[in-house]
Each structure stands twice: as C-alpha cells, then as structure tokens.
Amino acid sequence: MATSQLQQSSMALMLDGGMNEKGDAVKLRKSFNNVKSEATADQLYAIATSLAALQQHDLLSIERADTSEIQQS
Numbered sequence: 001m002a003t004s005q006l007q008q009s010s011m012a013l014m015l016d017g018g019m020n021e022k023g024d025a026v027k028l029r030k031s032f033n034n035v036k037s038e039a040t041a042d043q044l045y046a047i048a049t050s051l052a053a054l055q056q057h058d059l060l061s062i063e064r065a066d067t068s069e070i071q072q073s
C-alpha cells in the first residue's frame with residue numbers, strides 16, 4: 001500500500017492582461033510559493049482577493065498547486 005505526504009503548496013493569481021496584437025487574450029500569472037499546506041480554500045480565496053485588489057489587472061482565477069511525495073508503506 002502506498003501513502004502520500006503533502007510536501008509543499010503554492011498559489012497563483014491568473015490576471016487579465018488584455019489582448020495581444022493578434023486579438024488573443026493574454027493571461028498573466030502571479031505566483032506565491034510556500035503557502036501553508038493547512039490553509040483552507042476559503043482562507044486562500046480571502047488572501048487572493050485581497051492581493052488582487054492591489055494588482056493593476058483584473059483577477060480571472062485563483063489556482064492552488066500541492067506537491068506530495070508518494071511512498072510505499
């Protein structure tokens with residue numbers, strides 16, 4: 001049987017960068033590493049929306065990435 005142990009978490013704000021010269025939407029990414037792995041979705045959402053208010057571009061979405069180590073027990 002294998003077990004999984006959470007190693008680290010990060011959060012990213014996806015921001016609206018407008019349109020490029022070809023008319024395609026541009027997404028900007030602002031990443032934050034070393035997010036507490038115990039942080040809930042509600043807590044990350046509150047922080048992300050507070051940080052987004054300080055940005056020049058509008059917030060499109062919030063992403064969380066967790067990295068786990070899988071070992072055989």
